[in-house]
Amino acid sequence: xxxxxxxxxxxxxxxxxxxxxxxxxxxxxxxxxxxxxxxxxxxxxxxxxxxxxxxxxxxxxxxxxxxxxxxxxxxxxxxxxxxxxxxxxxxxxxxxxxxxxxxxxxxx
Amino acid sequence: xxxxxxxxxxxxxxxxxxxxxxxxxxxxxxxxxxxxxxxxxxxxxxxxxxxxxxxxxxxxxxxxxxxxxxxxxxxxxxxxxxxxxxxxxxxxxxxxxxxxxxxxxxxxxxxxxx
Numbered sequence: 001x002x003x004x005x006x007x008x009x010x011x012x013x014x015x016x017x018x019x020x021x022x023x024x025x026x027x028x029x030x031x032x033x034x035x036x037x038x039x040x041x042x043x044x045x046x047x048x049x050x051x052x053x054x055x056x057x058x059x060x061x062x063x064x065x066x067x068x069x070x071x072x073x074x075x076x077x078x079x080x081x082x083x084x085x086x087x088x089x090x091x092x093x094x095x096x097x098x099x100x101x102x103x104x105x106x107x108x
Numbered sequence: 109x110x111x112x113x114x115x116x117x118x119x120x121x122x123x124x125x126x127x128x129x130x131x132x133x134x135x136x137x138x139x140x141x142x143x144x145x146x147x148x149x150x151x152x153x154x155x156x157x158x159x160x161x162x163x164x165x166x167x168x169x170x171x172x173x174x175x176x177x178x179x180x181x182x183x184x185x186x187x188x189x190x191x192x193x194x195x196x197x198x199x200x201x202x203x204x205x206x207x208x209x210x211x212x213x214x215x216x217x218x219x220x221x222x
Contacts, residue, residue, distance in 0.1 A: 015164070033210055041197065041216060050212035086151065094139070094158075095167065098151035 002027045004099035006087050012105045013077045021072040021102045023087030031090035032063055034072050037101070038083045046072070046085075077106045109133075112214035113202050120220045121190055129185045129217045132203030140183050141203075142175060142209065145165035154198075157183060160203075190221045 001068075005025040013019055021037075034046040046056050051065040064071040074081055084103050088096040113132040121165050124221050142154040142213050153167040157177040168174070172191075187194055195208040201211040 021199075041202075043199065045210045045212060076154040088151075093164065094141075094156045095153040095164065096141075096143075097153070100150055 001095075002029070002089060002091055002097050003085055004089055006085075006096055006099035007095065008102060009100070010105075012107065015077060015079060015102055016105075016107050017076060017077050018073070018075045019087050019104070021074070021087075021090050021104075023070040023072070023099055025068050025070075025087075025089045027068070027091060029089040030092050031096065032070055033088050033096065034061055034070070035086045035088065036081075036083050037086065045085070074104075077104075079106045079108050082106050091103045112176045112200055112202050112212050114198075114214035114217050116158070116217060118218045119222075120222060122222055123192060124189055126186065126188045127190055127219065129187075129198050129212060129219070130182045131185070131200030131202075133181065133183070133200070134212055136182060137179075137202035137212075138183075140177060140201045141201045141210050142183070142185050143199045143201065144196045145199060145216070149196075151199075154185070169173060189221075190219075192221045195219055 005024045007022045020089040032050045049061045049063045053062045058075045060073045073082045084101040086101045088098040091097045115130045140157040145151045155175050159180050172188045175185045197216040199216045201213045203209040203211050
């Protein structure tokens with residue numbers, strides 16, 4: 001099956017710093033989503049982005065489908081950005097495969 | 109409803125008992141998905157529904173697990189003869205249709221089998 005690798009596994013930032021999270025996947029996909037799981041366990045959809053670039057406030061994402069990777073950018077980080085960021089992909093079978101996640105801690 | 113609603117939020121059950129978990133998707137969302145999240149396994153796909161039908165049940169871990177959806181809305185996930193390895197957070201998501209849309213997840217049901 002398709003493999004999803006996320007890096008880095010852990011990241012500690014000072015409030016106000018910027019960061020880039022990476023997601024590599026092993027096969028072509030028709031669905032790629034980024035999620036944020038907050039400290040209370042709620043999974044929030046950030047982007048549906050199988051290709052191209054999208055922006056939402058301080059967050060933006062880029063997927064280069066031909067090279068099988070996606071990047072999530074967080075600018076001017078805030079303590080509320082803390083949590084786990086997941087990348088998930090699907091090849092067309094309606095089964096999202098999740099990466100192991102990046103644990104982000106933003107310190108004030 | 110405004111979001112995906114799951115109940116109960118927490119469930120503690122004795123080994124060997126049956127449990128039913130409920131998911132109420134966003135109104136109008138025809139696709140519904142069940143996932144489970146555990147410490148050792150991360151987020152695993154269990155099953156999805158398009159309308160009331162479940163074309164792919166390959167993610168269900170054993171024949172003790174079953175799911176149904178009625179009226180194109182509420183879904184129940186049933187686990188029979190629960191085992192300790194079934195302890196996990198069970199998450200439900202819905203999307204407008206299957207395929208090229210983002211998922212909205214519920215808050216999950218934390219199942220503990222003692």
